[in-house]
Amino acid sequence: MGSSTATQSSSSYDLSFKILLIGDSGVGKSSLLLSFISNAVDDITPTIGVDFKIKTLTVGGKRLKLTIWDTAGQEKFRTLTSSYFRGAQGIILVYDVTRRDTFTNLSDVWAKEVELYCTNEDCVKMLVGNKVDRESERAVSREEGVALAKELGSLFLECSAKTRANVEQCFEELTLKVGAVFSLLTVEFNRDVTFNVRLFIDLLNGQLN
Numbered sequence: 001m002g003s004s005t006a007t008q009s010s011s012s013y014d015l016s017f018k019i020l021l022i023g024d025s026g027v028g029k030s031s032l033l034l035s036f037i038s039n040a041v042d043d044i045t046p047t048i049g050v051d052f053k054i055k056t057l058t059v060g061g062k063r064l065k066l067t068i069w070d071t072a073g074q075e076k077f078r079t080l081t082s083s084y085f086r087g088a089q090g091i092i093l094v095y096d097v098t099r100r101d102t103f104t105n106l107s108d109v110w111a112k113e114v115e116l117y118c119t120n121e122d123c124v125k126m127l128v129g130n131k132v133d134r135e136s137e138r139a140v141s142r143e144e145g146v147a148l149a150k151e152l153g154s155l156f157l158e159c160s161a162k163t164r165a166n167v168e169q170c171f172e173e174l175t176l177k178v179g180a181v182f183s184l185l186t187v188e189f190n191r192d193v194t195f196n197v198r199l200f201i202d203l204l205n206g207q208l209n
């Protein structure tokens with residue numbers, strides 16, 4: 001539990017954000033993270049408790065450190081994983097487009113967890129429908145995903161951890177929005193970095209439009 005794999009850590013960054021992955025067991029949270037971090041999805045076993053990985057992204061010449069927390073979807077870990085919501089600036093809610101129950105559980109279970117345990121009112125949410133490579137087995141339409149995202153006030157993307165379709169976009173779009181929302185309130189600045197926040201916001205907004 002809680003093993004830490006700093007695949008691309010760096011001591012020098014301008015902003016640091018905490019991102020959380022949640023959703024039912026088997027929807028592909030760990031696969032998405034692995035696909036994003038290491039471009040490969042090996043055989044993956046269910047997550048025990050919580051794991052995290054660190055990724056550094058450069059946006060507009062600024063280095064952003066993302067600490068991405070990968071929680072276990074299994075119900076027996078629910079009490080433990082809920083304690084990791086605290087302070088998250090971004091939350092990725094994942095469902096499997098081939099399993100309708102994982103989609104309905106996002107409203108019935110996971111969105112409620114977010115409301116209860118997420119301490120950041122401005123937390124940016126991203127709804128992700130994973131496993132679009134299995135199109136013939138699709139049980140949730142894209143339109144339904146869009147509608148739920150609207151209801152939750154979240155961003156939305158469909159992707160595949162297996163083919164890596166939209167995987168980078170998923171983390172990058174969320175990061176851009178988190179950057180735009182949170183860099184004003186900020187967070188962790190490197191002491192030796194003089195940083196024009198206004199310029200950064202304009203830049204992020206430009207990239208989001």
Ligand SMILES: Nc1nc2c(ncn2[C@@H]2O[C@H](COP(=O)(O)OP(=O)(O)OP(=O)(O)O)[C@@H](O)[C@H]2O)c(=O)[nH]1
Pocket residue numbers: 023024025026027028029030031032042043044045046047048071072073074130131132133134159160161162163
């Ligand atoms: N076809 C397909 N299979 C996927 C995809 N993403 C994940 N899988 C498979 O789905 C299974 C579950 O993936 P995990 O990443 O372990 O799911 P998880 O959400 O982390 O599950 P927990 O850790 O138990 O919460 C694994 O066998 C993956 O190989 C995908 O995009 N396409």
Ligand SMILES: [Mg+2]
Pocket residue numbers: 029030031045046047070071072073
């Ligand atoms: Mg997992």
